[in-house]
Amino acid sequence: MWITRLKLKNWRNFKQIDIALWDRVYLIGPNASGKSNLLDVFRFLRDIAKTSGGGLQKAVKDRHGITKLRCLQARTDPEVAIEVALAESLDSAAPKWTYAIGFKSEGKGPQRLLLNYERVSHQGQIVLNRPDADDQADPARLTQTHLEQINANAGFRPIAEFFASVTYLHLVPQLLKYGDAIGGKRLDDDPFGQGFLERIARCTPRTRDARLKRIQTALQVAVPQFKELRFVKDEVNGHPHLEAFYEHWRPSAGWQREEQFSDGTLRLLALLWSLLDGDSLLLLEEPELSLNEALVEKIPLLLDRLQRQARHQRQILLSTHSEALLRNPGIDGRGILRLEPEKEGTRIVEPDEAEQRMMETGLSAAEVLLPKARPARLDQWALFK
Amino acid sequence: MIEIAIATEDALSEAVLETLVQHSGRPVQIAARLRRQGFGYLKSRMASFHQMAQWRPVLVLTDLDQAHCAPLLLRDWLRQPPAPNLLLRVAVREIEAWLLADGEAFATFMGIDPGKVPTQPERLPDPKQRLLSLVRQSRQRDVKRDLLPAPGSRTVQGLGYNEQLIRFVRDH
Numbered sequence: 001m002w003i004t005r006l007k008l009k010n011w012r013n014f015k016q017i018d019i020a021l022w023d024r025v026y027l028i029g030p031n032a033s034g035k036s037n038l039l040d041v042f043r044f045l046r047d048i049a050k051t052s053g054g055g056l057q058k059a060v061k062d063r064h065g066i067t068k069l070r071c072l073q074a075r076t077d078p079e080v081a082i083e084v085a086l087a088e089s090l091d092s093a094a095p096k097w098t099y100a101i102g103f104k105s106e107g108k109g110p111q112r113l114l115l116n117y118e119r120v121s122h123q124g125q126i127v128l129n130r131p132d133a134d135d136q137a138d139p140a141r142l143t144q145t146h147l148e149q150i151n152a153n154a155g156f157r158p159i160a161e162f163f164a165s166v167t168y169l170h171l172v173p174q175l176l177k178y179g180d181a182i183g184g185k186r187l188d189d190d191p192f193g194q195g196f197l198e199r200i201a202r203c204t205p206r207t208r209d210a211r212l213k214r215i216q217t218a219l220q221v222a223v224p225q226f227k228e229l230r231f232v233k234d235e236v237n238g239h240p241h242l243e244a245f246y247e248h249w250r251p252s253a254g255w256q257r258e259e260q261f262s263d264g265t266l267r268l269l270a271l272l273w274s275l276l277d278g279d280s281l282l283l284l285e286e287p288e289l290s291l292n293e294a295l296v297e298k299i300p301l302l303l304d305r306l307q308r309q310a311r312h313q314r315q316i317l318l319s320t321h322s323e324a325l326l327r328n329p330g331i332d333g334r335g336i337l338r339l340e341p342e343k344e345g346t347r348i349v350e351p352d353e354a355e356q357r358m359m360e361t362g363l364s365a366a367e368v369l370l371p372k373a374r375p376a377r378l379d380q381w382a383l384f385k
Numbered sequence: 386m387i388e389i390a391i392a393t394e395d396a397l398s399e400a401v402l403e404t405l406v407q408h409s410g411r412p413v414q415i416a417a418r419l420r421r422q423g424f425g426y427l428k429s430r431m432a433s434f435h436q437m438a439q440w441r442p443v444l445v446l447t448d449l450d451q452a453h454c455a456p457l458l459l460r461d462w463l464r465q466p467p468a469p470n471l472l473l474r475v476a477v478r479e480i481e482a483w484l485l486a487d488g489e490a491f492a493t494f495m496g497i498d499p500g501k502v503p504t505q506p507e508r509l510p511d512p513k514q515r516l517l518s519l520v521r522q523s524r525q526r527d528v529k530r531d532l533l534p535a536p537g538s539r540t541v542q543g544l545g546y547n548e549q550l551i552r553f554v555r556d557h
Contacts, residue, residue, distance in 0.1 A: 301531075301544045308530065327422065330544035332535050362541045364422075 001086050001162050002315050003042075003281060004095055009081035009102075010074040012037040015345035022335040023090055024303060026326065026365070027319040029339030030375040034346040035319035038339070039283045041082060042166050042317070045099075048148050049163035055148045056103065060113055066105050073345045079104045079116050086159060097122055097159050101145060114142040120156045127155045167278050170285035171196055171270035173263040196270055197258070199277070200231060201240035215272045219244075222295055223265050230255070242269070264290040275306055281315045288322035296324040300331050321373075326366035333359045338373055388416035389442040392434060394424045398446050398480045400551040406444075416441070424448065431462055438471035445472065448479035481513045482506035484550060490557040495523040517542065 007018045013034040027035045040063075047059035063069050070080050081102040085095035102116035120128040128146055135141045146152035153160045168191045175182065175193030200208060208231055216229040228245040243255040244265075258266060267290045274282060288296040306312045320326065326336070333351040340347045351359070351369060358368045391406070393399040399420055406413055419430070424447045434443045452458045455475040462473060476483055485491055488502035497519055509515050520532045531545025 301548060304530075304535075304544045308527070328544055330534065330540050330542050330546055332538035332540060334538065356539050360539050360541065 001088060001096075001158070001280075002090050003084050004087045004090065005083075005085035006041065007081070007083040007100075008041065009079065010071040010077065011041060011080055011082065012069060012071060013073075013341070013346045014038070014348070015071050015073045017346075017348050019337060019348050019350070020334075021315070021317070022332065023307065023315050024300070024332070024335045025315075025317040026331070026336045027317065027339060028321070028326070028336065028370060028373040029346075030341065030373060033339040033341045033373075035339055036285060038348075039168065039285065039317060039319060042163075042281055042283055043168050045082070045084070045147075045163040046166040046168075048145055049160045051150070051164060054164070056101075056115070056145045057113060057143060060103075066103070066113055071345055073343075078107065081116075086162065094124065097156065099147070099156070099159055099163075101147075112143055114139070115145060118145050118147070120146075120159070122156065162280055165278055165280035166283065167274055167280060168283040168285075169270060169274040171267055173261075173266040173290070176266060177259040177261075196273075197240040197242065200242070200273065201233070203277075211273065211276045214276065215269060218272055219265070219269065222268060222292075223262075226265070229269075262290075264292065267291060268295065275303070276312060279312065279314050281317065284316065284318035286319055286321065288320060288325050293324040296322055297327055299325055300328050323366045323370060326370055327364050329359070329362050329364040331365050333365060333369075336365050336369055338369060386412050386414045387442065388414050389444055390417035390419060390434075390437060391415055392419040392427055392430070392443060392445045394420070394427055394447055395422065395480075396420070396547045397550050397554070398448075398476070400554045401480055401483060402444060402446050404554050424450075428462055431464075434471055435465070435468050438468035442470040443472070444474070446474050446476065446480075449475050449477045450479060477507045478509065479512055481516045481550075482509060484553065485509075485512060485516060485519075487557065491519075491553070494553045494557060495520060495528065496525045497522050513541075 002023065003021050005018070005020055008014045009016055014037070027038060029035055044059050044063070047062065048054055048056050060066055060069060066080065070078065079102045081100070083098065083100035086097040086099070087095045098119070098121045100117070100119045103113060104116055106112045106114050115130065118128060118130040119126070130146070131142060147156075147160055147163070170191055172192045176196060179194040203211070212229050212231060219226045219229060225247045226244060227247045230243050230245075232241050232243055233239065234241060242258045242261075244261060245255050246253070261269070267287075271284070271287050274284070287299055303316055307314075333356050336351060338349045338351075340349055351365075355368050359365065389406070391399065391402045393402060399418060403415060406415060420426075427445055427447050431445075434445060437443050447458075447462075449455055449458060455477060458475055459473060467473065483506075485502055485506035488504065489499050492499035492502050501519060501522065503509060503515060506512055506515075517533065520529055523529050528549055531543050531549045533543045534540045535543070
């Protein structure tokens, strides 16, 4: 399933947006323009829909409450609204599903977070339209979405499952390497560190071995002297680990554990794993980090080739600052969304006709669009005079 | 072994030069690969290449593209008489013409009728466009998908354009 359209109102730094999404979406823009906030919409829907520990209240609470979530520019309208359209294929004119919610603080008494509405349509037919008579009789029902309730979402279970299986990846190598030393609280389905190893551990041995084998082949090309990759469980405490074997090192050096991998190796490994893992929407935060430019340049082709295998067909949204990542003149300009911060919140701009025509001449997105994603007045930038 | 430097404007041209050097049968080894996207870099670095050629041969390959003719381009780029070990070569109109020049191998690679590959590719006004139109007739699904723009996309080429053509250069 593909998300073909996204509408937001008062979501973080987006006051009002309505955008079309393709199978590959590249988000570009200056720092703090809202790239991660945009990816967070889909994590938010996942947090509502996931079967364990999900729900609207928790999803909002994890984001430090509605006052932090709501767009600062939303002065008179307190409602936050999200609407997505989903289709079976990107070519289909009409969406198969739409899901829309609006919610706000109660505005009195205990200031509960309440749904203003929740609507689902399937092939143009309304499947759910809240608040309904039950909600009016018992407003406490409006603290929960039907999306998060198994016994209420039967009529639109496919989209609940789709949202619940959205994958987000932003591996921070240091969290994985120094996980034990840092300690502290871990996030649910932690996308940043140790959770990554657990995700690998949860996989059935057969699938895991098959995936690691493919990743090993890829790493042998990308990482000099890299030879073998294997998954092990610590004999003493049972913790999952990845181990690698390198050529030309002292023979006695043996297998290296993930804490000895380079940052780039770890990030690349996590990227490759996440591409092979699952078939739902995949969100990637700056996949270029720590990677050699020549590798980064290959990412769009890697994603496209993956797409050709039915088993791994999935929509991918990624944020990037990388010139190398957008250098391939084959990148479809329709998939590039530029975030432009303005006084009234961030705007999302698709390539216009002139820009598309520039790319038709063989210019790459890096040449045509990336310069526009630079912060204005940077030529005057300096810390010291 | 003579160590040389090669300077090209894209990955495909680089692969072509590598292969040519390899098959030249000369005791030559490529010690440095200089490349940035586009010919602007090559042109702006000609002075450095001149100096470098005093101690290490430099082989530069660029596309003529829409410039009028190769001798004019050479004069424009070199300005001074070139150092004997600075070799500037120009693909007419562009490197794709060189790929089409091996018509039979190209036809085999693409799975098309060899008779369709133009016999005088250097006369083509736009060899890349011709190459892409030949690819459209190909029966190789994966090759097509890599080389051609995605349906509905307005780009000139596919995401795997360089990768596929480099594979052709190396394997044929």
